[in-house]
Amino acid sequence: MIKRSRLRxxxxxxxxxxxxxxxxxxxxxxFWLTLISSGESFRRFHLTIREVYFTGVMSLIIIxxxxxxxxxxxxxxxxxxxxxxxxxxxxxxxxxxxxxRELGPVVTALLFAGRAxxxxxxxxxxxxxxxxxxxxEMMAVSPIARVIAPRFWAGVIAMPVLAAxxxxxxxxxxxxxxxxxxxxxxxxxxxxxxxxxxxxxxxVNGVIKSVVFGVACTMIALFEGYDAPPTAEGxxxxxTRTVVISSLAVLGLDFVLTSxxxxx
Amino acid sequence: MTQNIxxxxxxxxxxxxxxxxxxxxxxxxxxxxVAIMGGSGSGKTTLLRLIGGQIxxxxxxxxxxDQVVHKQSREGLYQLRRKMGMLFxxxxxxxxxxxxxxxxxxxxxxTQLPESMIHDLVLMKLHAVGLRGAHQxxxxxxxxxxxxRVALARAIALDPDIVMYDxxxxxxxxxxxxxxxxxxxxxxxxxxxxxxxxxxDVKETFLIADYVYFVANGTVAAxxxxxxxxxSSLPFVHQFVHxxxxxxxxxxxxAGDYKQDLLxxxx
Numbered sequence: 001m002i003k004r005s006r007l008r009x010x011x012x013x014x015x016x017x018x019x020x021x022x023x024x025x026x027x028x029x030x031f032w033l034t035l036i037s038s039g040e041s042f043r044r045f046h047l048t049i050r051e052v053y054f055t056g057v058m059s060l061i062i063i064x065x066x067x068x069x070x071x072x073x074x075x076x077x078x079x080x081x082x083x084x085x086x087x088x089x090x091x092x093x094x095x096x097x098x099x100x101r102e103l104g105p106v107v108t109a110l111l112f113a114g115r116a117x118x119x120x121x122x123x124x125x126x127x128x129x130x131x132x133x134x135x136x137e138m139m140a141v142s143p144i145a146r147v148i149a150p151r152f153w154a155g156v157i158a159m160p161v162l163a164a165x166x167x168x169x170x171x172x173x174x175x176x177x178x179x180x181x182x183x184x185x186x187x188x189x190x191x192x193x194x195x196x197x198x199x200x201x202x203x204v205n206g207v208i209k210s211v212v213f214g215v216a217c218t219m220i221a222l223f224e225g226y227d228a229p230p231t232a233e234g235x236x237x238x239x240t241r242t243v244v245i246s247s248l249a250v251l252g253l254d255f256v257l258t259s260x261x262x263x264x
Numbered sequence: 265m266t267q268n269i270x271x272x273x274x275x276x277x278x279x280x281x282x283x284x285x286x287x288x289x290x291x292x293x294x295x296x297x298v299a300i301m302g303g304s305g306s307g308k309t310t311l312l313r314l315i316g317g318q319i320x321x322x323x324x325x326x327x328x329x330d331q332v333v334h335k336q337s338r339e340g341l342y343q344l345r346r347k348m349g350m351l352f353x354x355x356x357x358x359x360x361x362x363x364x365x366x367x368x369x370x371x372x373x374x375t376q377l378p379e380s381m382i383h384d385l386v387l388m389k390l391h392a393v394g395l396r397g398a399h400q401x402x403x404x405x406x407x408x409x410x411x412x413r414v415a416l417a418r419a420i421a422l423d424p425d426i427v428m429y430d431x432x433x434x435x436x437x438x439x440x441x442x443x444x445x446x447x448x449x450x451x452x453x454x455x456x457x458x459x460x461x462x463x464x465d466v467k468e469t470f471l472i473a474d475y476v477y478f479v480a481n482g483t484v485a486a487x488x489x490x491x492x493x494x495x496s497s498l499p500f501v502h503q504f505v506h507x508x509x510x511x512x513x514x515x516x517x518x519a520g521d522y523k524q525d526l527l528x529x530x531x
Contacts, residue, residue, distance in 0.1 A: 127359075132356050132357075134352070134356065135358075137318060138316050138350040139369070139373065139374075140343070140345040140374065141369075141373045141374075146373075
């Protein structure tokens with residue numbers, strides 16, 4: 001007869017697997033309930049606007065500062081490589097394409113998960129721990145319609161706007177390094193960018209990515225908060241999980257979306 | 265309209281293989297203050313959650329205003345809950361809203377009242393709990409007793425038929441305790457509501473309750489008026505009412521042999 005202790009790793013693996021599947025199902029259920037309870041978020045749009053302020057506007061500083069540095073570094077690195085091939089005027093295209101196609105949506109989503117995602121998880125988790133969500137239920141007010149859905153739509157609205165801002169500020173940072181600092185011709189910088197950045201293939205695809213990341217990051221943050229055990233440790237773990245899962249989801253989704261966009 | 269606004273009939277509830285309640289029967293007559301008492305972990309708050317439809321019983325049923333709570337659709341349950349107000353143990357005030365907005369919250373969610381009327385109603389409710397002057401404060405600026413009074417004003421915002429109080433006296437200083445105690449009785453009589461109090465504070469609860477249920481070991485161990493229960497010779501009631509350390513509720517949690525635990529330890 002096999003000793004029970006030898007079976008323990010399999011039992012633990014089984015528990016973890018079923019737990020993951022259960023959480024995936026619970027997350028999908030919350031997503032569905034959020035979608036069907038979204039009417040309230042649009043009828044009383046001020047609830048959503050208020051959350052756009054907390055998730056979007058309050059994330060502006062970290063987004064703008066990061067974008068500025070990312071743009072400057074891109075220009076420095078890009079120039080270093082391009083000048084070896086005698087095409088340093090293409091620096092504007094390189095900076096713009098890198099930002100609009102990839103870095104804008106991806107880095108914004110990662111920063112959003114760290115700044116707004118954790119705030120959402122902690123807020124919902126604490127509302128649960130302090131029985132605010134139960135109080136709402138007992139007042140015959142659906143917490144999903146009143147608390148979850150407005151935050152979800154706020155995240156979905158804020159993410160593409162933040163990503164667009166990230167790309168714009170990044171390009172500005174790249175310009176400041178490439179033109180005044182390195183001495184690339186200003187006309188070449190802007191004209192090459194204008195000629196080579198495609199509206200559909202680059203900009204629209206970037207916006208699609210950021211909308212998908214907005215859905216994923218916000219939903220993960222909301223679910224982790226809503227599902228958090230109502231204790232200090234529970235909320236702390238949920239907040240950590242939000243960052244880890246959102247970051248992995250963004251990178252994984254980015255690969256999948258890019259594959260589709262290149263193929264189609 | 266039946267005499268009892270809430271009826272609990274042969275109710276059993278448990279989870280993870282542990283039965284918390286087994287065959288509980290209780291009635292809550294209209295207009296009365298009824299208390300559910302019992303030790304920590306005896307499932308008193310769970311009974312409130314069952315009445316409010318937040319959890320479903322394994323057996324038996326809870327009827328509120330002649331409607332079986334757990335057989336309601338979501339819409340039906342929300343309709344039923346509009347007849348209820350609940351005071352949570354720590355108030356459960358919305359921390360991002362001011363005192364005024366907390367009390368206005370149920371009115372804004374469930375009525376189409378003009379802002380001027382909401383203003384008057386909120387101030388009247390706050391005046392009733394003695395906190396009209398605190399309407400601009402945020403929940404973080406309130407003491408425990410004040411927070412509970414605001415939560416009480418919010419619970420009665422829509423003039424419910426039933427108000428449920430979950431440990432309304434826990435953690436309060438004697439003055440706040442006296443204030444809450446008096447408010448529960450006064451508001452109950454003034455508004456004609458039915459109050460269900462879950463508590464383990466004997467003195468305060470006996471002072472305001474019309475009828476008391478004692479819950480122990482998953483069943484109703486004793487019931488009666490506070491006067492009857494004060495004189496009760498039932499061992500559990502006697503131990504609870506007089507705060508005795510040992511008795512039917514043992515001081516020690518169930519454990520193995522003491523000597524064996526001390527001497528049998530192997531590192």
